[in-house]
Amino acid sequence: MRRGRFITLEGGEGSGKSTQAALLAEDLGAAGHDVLLTREPGGAPGAEDIRGLLVTGSVGRWDPLTEALLHYAARREHVLGAIAPALDAGRWVVCDRFADSTLAYQGWGHGVPREIIAALHEAVVGDVCPDLTLILDLPVDAGLERAAARNGGEDRYERMDSAFHERLRKGFLKIAREEPGRCAVIDATASVEAIRMEIRKTVGQRLGVQLS
Numbered sequence: 001m002r003r004g005r006f007i008t009l010e011g012g013e014g015s016g017k018s019t020q021a022a023l024l025a026e027d028l029g030a031a032g033h034d035v036l037l038t039r040e041p042g043g044a045p046g047a048e049d050i051r052g053l054l055v056t057g058s059v060g061r062w063d064p065l066t067e068a069l070l071h072y073a074a075r076r077e078h079v080l081g082a083i084a085p086a087l088d089a090g091r092w093v094v095c096d097r098f099a100d101s102t103l104a105y106q107g108w109g110h111g112v113p114r115e116i117i118a119a120l121h122e123a124v125v126g127d128v129c130p131d132l133t134l135i136l137d138l139p140v141d142a143g144l145e146r147a148a149a150r151n152g153g154e155d156r157y158e159r160m161d162s163a164f165h166e167r168l169r170k171g172f173l174k175i176a177r178e179e180p181g182r183c184a185v186i187d188a189t190a191s192v193e194a195i196r197m198e199i200r201k202t203v204g205q206r207l208g209v210q211l212s
Contacts, residue, residue: 004034004087005207006129008098011136012169013158014146015188016195020136021096023196024203027211028092036086039096040074044081047074055154064110068117071102072124079128087128099125100133100175105157108171109164129182132206134199135172136188140165143188 007024009017018039025037041051050070054062062070075098086093099121106112140162147158176183184202186195200211 002090004089004091004093005131005209006083006087006093006095007203007207008095008100008130008133009136010097010100010104010133010172010175011188012138012140012143012165012172014143014148014150015136015138016146016192017136018096019192020134020195020199021094023192024199025094027196027200028094028203028209031209031211033209034089034091036082036091036093037096038078038082038093040078040098040101041071042074043078043083043095046077046081050074050077055156057156059156059159061156064106064112065116067110068102068106068112068120071106072120075099075102076124079125084128095130098130098133100135100172103175104168104171108174109160109168131182132203133175133179133183134202135176135183135185136195137169137173137185138188140169 009021011017021037021039025035028035040047041054042048050073054067054070083093083095103114103117107114107117144158144162144165147155173185176185184206186198186202188195190198203209204211
């Protein structure tokens with residue numbers, strides 16, 4: 001059986017990742033693919049428990065390295081419990097955030113040394129790597145304005161200062177420059193439907209799948 005394909009969506013707060021992940025999963029399903037739509041932190045029972053520790057509470061709730069460790073603990077459960085089995089079964093996996101978020105948020109945003117994150121990644125994730133990462137990019141102010149309009153209490157990262165969000169935006173763009181074969185930057189200032197069409201086009205070009 002052919003291994004499934006793994007697509008991740010990344011970006012700052014308010015970039016529309018969750019919406020576009022759901023639309024992409026819908027489009028892939030309509031094209032005849034068996035799709036798992038999932039998210040991080042979360043995506044598996046233990047990982048969902050850890051999610052609540054990370055996305056709620058005070059901004060300064062965790063030391064940056066502790067925060068990175070929590071993300072990788074959740075990721076371990078997610079990879080073992082959902083992502084790897086789906087890929088092994090030939091399914092397509094569409095994930096709202098993955099390891100690039102830890103590098104951007106805890107690395108670029110909070111200053112955890114990159115070599116520490118790389119060591120965590122190797123130990124926890126191993127060779128599970130996205131086939132394609134779509135980085136939804138927009139100015140920080142616009143993203144935070146969108147995020148503030150959402151309902152719900154999972155806003156711990158949104159409440160961090162704008163300098164933090166500028167750093168993580170730079171981090172995502174650097175990741176894209178360093179790995180152009182895996183990453184594609186998508187202009188997230190456009191309409192939801194325009195972004196959807198651009199993602200369809202990019203997935204088609206990069207992964208050889210027809211989405212109509």
